Amino acid sequence: MQAFVARAVPLVAALTLAACATTPPAPVFSQDALPDAVKVPAGHRVAMETVGVGEITYECRAKAQAAGSFEWAFVGPKADLQNRAGAKVGTYFGPPATWAADDGSRVTGAQLAVAPASAGNLPLQLVKANPATGAGALVGVAYIQRVATRGGVAPASACDAGTAGRREIVKYQADYILWKPV
Template identity: 70%
Template structure:
């Protein structure tokens, strides 16, 4: 359907339309998972799937929390892979 990248948080549809947003609210999910999130969409760039999006919700979360290990000189340059999965619901007023 599309991709998510940032900063700033950006959702881009395969048709090239894209939207950024401003976080309105978060709510805790289960331990080890990112929080639920509600975002108010900014005006979209381009015409397409993202054109009329007004809100975006992040739900069904799995992972995404940074490792608990501290950054120290001993682990300088070490990379960690943090798995993350979520569903995003796009709300449009039509």
């Protein structure tokens, strides 16, 4: 029996290595189908692909410089960031827009550009990241894209003098692609 095990272990190891060698690499996000306005400049690589699943809060407020008019105003997002396998790797919240990795690193950013998404979905977005705080995965992130958006737009319910101050929460999902210089 020992002789069988001694011959089987190297065979299993060789087969395992051969299987790994033929496994295709994990897909990497492509910007090809994105509008130019939200594409990350050349000289950057994808550092992390996340899926934000959460909610956006809106508040019914008087429109600035439009007496007697009201609108749903963006208050802020709150979402869990998951990797492509569905494991939680961080959070997204604001304002200011903040991506915080579970490893303690954190980055804020400012919007550079937006592009329309399909009806009922938040626009696509390109953000220029500020230098990260903490040590971890977000150190060195230069740009963040919001793509593949689902939901998140302002409520369709009435917003007028009678509802001023009321808050509503809207569910959303978006991919946040984080980029570092090459």
